[in-house]
Amino acid sequence: MASLEQLLHDRLAPAFEDVAGAPADPTLRRSQHADFQADGALALARRLGRNPRDIAAEVVSHARLDDLCRSVQISGPGFINLTFSDEALAPLVAEMASHARLGVSRAEDPHTVVIDYSAPNVAKEMHVGHLRSTVIGDAAVRVLDWLGHRVVKANHLGDWGTPFGMLIEHLLDMGESEGAHELSQGDLNGFYKAARIKFDADDSFKERARNRVVALQGGDPQTLRLWRLLVDESEKYFLAVYGRLGVRLTEDDFFGESFYNDMLHSVVEELGRIGLLTESDGAKVVFPRGFTNRDGDPLPVIVQKRDGGFGYGATDLAAIRYRTQELKADRLLYVVGLPQKQHFEMVYEVAREAGWLVAPARAQHVGFGSILGTDGKMLRSRSGDSIRLVELLDEAVSRAAVSVEVKNPELDGATRANVAQMVGIGAIKYADLSNDRLKDYVFDWKRMLNFDGNTAPYLQYARARILSIFRRGSISAPAGAPVILVTEPAERALAIELLAFPSLIEDIAESLEFHRLAGYLYTLASTFTKFYEHCPVLRSEGDVQKSRLTMSDLTARVLAQGLELLGIAAPERM
RNA sequence: GCGCUCGUAGCUCAGCGGAUAGAGCAGUGGACUUCUAAUCCACCGGUCGCAGGUUCGAAUCCUGCCGGGCGCGCCA
Structure with a gap:
């Protein structure tokens, strides 16, 4: 569905081109002085060496706007202020209301998007650090899925590496069934810490742990069985947390580090064959273009360590190759904290040089900042630990x-x-x-948790309140072709806000700036409450009532859908 | 030291090239014989860290400085 902005753009762009003699951007935006404003004349003024107000006037005379706008005015240094006519808005709202997807069409050319997110560590507690990745990743899944893209959820579980020697030995010390019980009950902190303490304090335990790592990497069946037990119990626990959080991650979405183990040798081999690999202090590394350290020397991605073990760079590269070549992904999202941004940028560059990440396929680091306490410092418990x-x-x-x-x-x-x-x-x-x-x-x-302001409870309430109109009136949203009348200022404001939804969703799918969707929903909800305050619904009659009921229902649907895309449930009444 | 990032109203945040910088919370003052007042209306509150520069125009882009956070070759 065409947005209001698009409609204006379609009319103004040719007019600007007429005046400029070449394509020129009308630069449309929402305005305080009208519904929209076009600022393109100001930019053109210099290019043409003319007065911007004259240019604006000439553009307006070349554009057909009378069927869309009730007012077109030139203002200030050369802004074109555009105000839609009520007759133009009403049918657009009606179209949106009659559309099951609220005016949002499915992607014509669906992408395969792999979203790498959540990624807790086996036998370690999930903490606030995992919250952001999980919640943001889930929102990305929901938005892209709703737009009809093929979404692959990749939960890059930390399920491999040296800590497993100590964890497995600790499991054996505890007894398998005891250990499994503790893990599935969710006391992962206790389990991990106990193992850690023994590892640090007891040399013979440390020795056992080291041998156990060797056995694990060597594929010893008994060791693998114990490892699998740790992984399975942890996964059960994570799934329980996901259930409580209401995110879409399932048992089918675990693609832990170990998933890529079999691919690591061939990654190293292929990098060597292409000639990207360099020996450095006995390790095998790749120096991606454009990355240097403090001395200006190139910065490496370590793929294979001196001792023959693989670095995490190898796993990340294997994952990229797998995702683009086996899963045929054309968009890779990494919902990982900002501190790891440089690491991933380096890995992407290596992947591009290796030919595993070639256009139109692209990788996007969906970074995020930290969660702070009210003291402005990283959120931690009183004892200084991370909070479960x-x-x-x-x-x-x-x-x-x-x-x-x-x-x-x-x-x-x-x-x-x-x-x-x-x-x-x-x-x-x-x-x-x-x-x-x-x-x-x-x-x-x-x-x-405040019920006022830009919060979930406010939005949930706003939507529940709309549903209560229908409950109270024992009435349902008008069926059939919607009747929409846009006359009161509060109705116009609501109409314009509603119509902004479809293009916003498309922007969000690209930018993954979910706070803009949140901000939109908040504005919509407050615009609605003003409408509700000023425009009686149940106490109105005839077509006015039908129209207001339809707009109320549409608002409730947009709110519910918007919250759903953010992964937030909304109660019928509250 | 190098790199990334942030610095906007008392607090929490939007805005990231265009007209007098916007919300919410907090504060003050109004509006309930109500369609859920879990709301609405109004007021108060800002030299957009500092200094230069680019531009017709800068909170927004560039440079430098100050201050906070985070990274910087074998943990991911």
Whole structure:
């Protein structure tokens, strides 16, 4: 569905071209002074050596706008202020309302997108660091999937490497069934720490752990069985956390580091054959173009260590090759913290030089900042440890339960618990997604659970409140061809906001700036409450009522869909 | 030292080349015989870290400085 901006662009671009003698961008944007403004005349003025206001006037005289706009004015130094006519807006809203996908079409040319996210470590607790990757990655999955792309969820589990020697020996010390029980119950911190303490304190344990690593890498069946046990129990635990979080990751999405083990030799071999490999202090490395260290020397990606073991660079390269060549992916997303940005940029460059990442296929680092406490420092528990993710979820739900009970005591116990779940989990996710993902953000219970402001509870409530209009009126959204009348200022504002949804979603699919979707939903919800405040719905009649009911229903659908794309559930009533 | 990143109202954040910089929270003052006031309306509040530069125009781009965070060859 064409956006308002697109409609104006289609009319103005040829007019600008007429005046400029060459293609010129109308540079359209939303405006405080009108619905939209076109600033292209200012940029043209210099090129043409003419007065920008004259250019704007000439552009306007060349463009057919009378069927779209009720007002076209030149203002200030040469802005073209454009105000849609009510008659132009109404049918567009009607079209959107009658469309099951809210005006958002499926991609004509679907991509295969591999999204690498979450990536917890086996036998280690999930903590706040995994929250962002999991929540952002899940939103990416939802948006791209909804747009009709083929999405492959890749949970790059940390399931291989030297710590497994110590973990397996600790498992044996505990007894297999005891150990498995502890892991599946989710006391991963305890398990890992106990192993770590023994490793640091006990030389004979350390020796056993080292031998165990050798056995693991050598493929010893008994060792592999124990390793598998650790992995399986951890996966069960992670799946339970994912279930609570309401993300789409499943048991089929685990593609841990070990998945790529068999490919590592051939990665090294192929890099050697192409001539990218260099010996450095006995290690095999690749120096990607454009990366230097503090002395200006080239910076390597280590693929094979001195001792013959593989570096994580090798695994990352194997994953790229697998994803582009076997999965035929043309877009690779890495939802990984910003500190690892340079590492991945280097790996992508190696992959490009090796011919494993060639256009149109591309890799995109979807980086994110840290979660800070209200003191402005990295969020940690009082003892200085990282906070267990499940504890955070528990606290969110119990805090939400208190609010819900206070706000709406009429709800029965089961509904209340259900609402608390959605509100609490939604609040945590929304707090994350509503901030620019590249920046650090402050984790503040009070703010995220506030029912006012840019929060999940506010949006959930706004939507529940709309549903209650229909419940209260014992009425459903008008069926058949929608009747839309746009007359009141609050109606116009709502119409324009609603119509912005489709193109926004397409932008988000590219930029993965989910905070813009969050900001949009917040603006939509507040625009709706103003509409609701100023335009009676149930107390109106005839076509006006039909129109308002349809716009209310459409708003509720957009809110629900938008929240769904962010991975946030919305209760029917709250 | 080099690299990346951030510095916008008391607090938390948008805005990232265009007209007097926007929200929310907090503060102050209004509006409930209600379509859920979990709301709405209004006021208060900012030399956009500092200094240069590019531009008709800079919070936005470039350079330098100051301050915070994070990386920098075998952990991923």
